[in-house]
Amino acid sequence: MRILIAALTLTLALGAQAGSLVFENVRLVDVKDGSVSEPMRVGVVDGFIVDADSIEQPDATVEADGFLIPGLAEMHAHVPQMRAGEQVVHDTLMLWLAHGITTVRGMLGEPGHLTLRQQLANGEVPGPRLVTSGPSFNGSSVSSPEAARRMVLAQHEAGYDLLKLHPGLWPQAFDAIVESADRLGIDYSGHVSVAVGLERVFESSQGTIDHLDGYAQLMVPEDHDRHGTDPGLFGVNLIDGMVADRIPDLARRTTDAGIANVPTQSLVENWATGDVDALMQRDAMRWIPADMAAQWRERVTQLRASYDSSADAERYVELRRRLIRELHEAGAMILAGADSPQILSVPGDAIHHELAIYVDAGLTPAEALATATSNVADYLGEKNRGCLEPGCVADLVLLESNPLEDIDHTRSIQGVMRAGEWFDRGRLDTALEAIAERAGGGTTENL
Ligand SMILES: [Zn+2]
Known part of the structure; x- marks a missing residue:
């Protein structure tokens, strides 16, 4: 052209x-x-x-x-910490932009990202628009319900766009976050802590569930010996017990709760079933420093050790794809997110991979595109994006x-x-x- x-x-x-x-x-x-x-x-x-x-x-x-x-959105992005150096941060932003990403939702923010958000809005730094969470709420950062309330207030006052939930939260702390955040009108999104569980999240106004976290636990029947055991990362320890016939009910309940999902399915497929050598040799890897690439490969090796067999990994990936399709068909919102940069998810490139997976899972190309465009605008309540x-x-x-x-x-x-x-x-x-x-x-x- x-x-x-x-x-x-x-x-x-x-x-x-x-x-x-x-x-x-x-x-x-x-x-x-x-x-x-x-x-x-x-x-x-x-x-x-x-x-x-x-x-x-x-x-x-x-x-x-x-x-x-x-313009496309990456709704589960990791803007590098500012201490990584300005060049690293700017290069990552440019990778997203060059791949058509004009909005990123940063899911592990810090004070420097508030300044960066402004610089991006002013056009001083080229890159996507930044929507950013603050530092994460997790088992270590939140020691009590009182601490949770203080942290919600502080992040709201600092001007973060949302609160990032990470694993390790207790129900009392989660309830305190929900109560304070709902009162202030600030979004809270991310993981589903094991002790909190999806049932409790359905009762809350949590914005997004990321990584399809928490679903695997409810896909294991009560009489199965895996029921109630440590789920591992995104339920990877529960593959033996997960059954597909639980999916329609979970999809309906997600829709009723009005909660959106950011599947980050490409990330999971990278480490579960991807051809690592082929992924490492992709053209997109030339933008990734060798030491980071080496860490990614190492991480895949560790994660693969948690499967009994590659057939298990394939079953796990298929169940997750089916969950994405049925969530979408039930009317629950899907938002495109690939968790870049993280385990073979190259910033920008990863969203195109994620969209292709949604189509393989059963969405039409237009529906997949909507997850990165109009759905995002609807989710953020923006009529002109x-x-x-x-x-x-x-x-x-x-x-x-x-x-x-x-x-x-x-x-x-x-x-x-x-x-x-x-x-x-x-x-x-x-x-x-x-x-x-x-x-x-x-x-x-x-x-
Ligand atoms: Zn993440």
């Missing part, structure tokens, strides 16, 4: 959001009804979509000849090929727009090359 920048103004070159741009000859993908428009013109002014005819003389024109989708009409925020991805024909076409990225700032393929490639170079480009071959 040929992309022609007719007149790139200095404002756009500097990355400011001000200015106007017209996409010529572009087809809009409607993720809600699964349709594609005729080729048309789309205008963008000062970071918002407008009727192209209202722009007399655009600052820039993109001869698109492709398909436009709303995840959409392509005039008035919507211009967070956009231009694709060469129709993603409704093949979900893998979400990878055919010709350019990404973030709040009106246009990153064409050339600009993205230059950034990606620099990241690969800093990562030590190609050294994973030696691992």
Whole structure:
């Protein structure tokens, strides 16, 4: 595809959001009804979509000849800690952006991420919009219900967007979090602690359940000897006892509770059933430093030791895929999240893998796209995101090929727009090359 920048103004070159741009000859993908428009013109002014005819003389024109989708979201992301160094943080943000991710929900925040959120919003740092949790609520950080209340209050005052729940919470502490957070109106999302259990979470207003945590325990019949035993990571110890006929009831109860799920299924498949050598040799691994890649491989080896057989691992993966499908069919919201960067989930690349898995699990390509676009906007209560009409925020991805024909076409990225700032393929490639170079480009071959 040929992309022609007719007149790139200095404002756009500097990355400011001000200015106007017209996409010529572009087809809009409607993720809600699964349709594609005729080729048309789309205008963008000062970071918002407008009727192209209202722009007399655009600052820039993109001869698109492709398909436009709303920018994607990674709803279970790990923005590196600031102590990892500014370059590492910025490179990770650019990896997401270059793969069409215009919103990330950071699931392990820290004070530095609040500053970063502002820098990203101002366009000072190129990258997706950041929605961030604070430091995690877990068995070590929360010593009592009183401590839980204080921590909720402090994080709310600090300005975090949500509270991150990690394992190890006791029911009394969880109840205190729920009570305080509901009173303040702040979202709490993440894991389901074993002692808390999914039943208690269904009674709460928890925003998202991540990793499908907590479901495995309720898929084991009461008379099975695995019932009530240590579930291990996401129920991996319970595979023998998990039965599929519990899934419809769990899906219905999730829908009734109004709780969304962020499956991070690609992460689980990476370590459970993925071909590790093939995953390590993927092109995307050139952006990952060799030491991190080595840690990932080591972690997979450890996790695989918890299965009795590869048939068990396959059964586990299939049951989880079925749960995703039935949650979706029952009307429970699915939000795309891949837990990047983490165990072979490369930032940005991992969301495309995750979406492809949703399609394999039974969603249509449009439904899979919605999990990363319109569902996210609905979940966050944002009417002007995840959409392509005039008035919507211009967070956009231009694709060469129709993603409704093949979900893998979400990878055919010709350019990404973030709040009106246009990153064409050339600009993205230059950034990606620099990241690969800093990562030590190609050294994973030696691992
Ligand atoms: Zn995580």
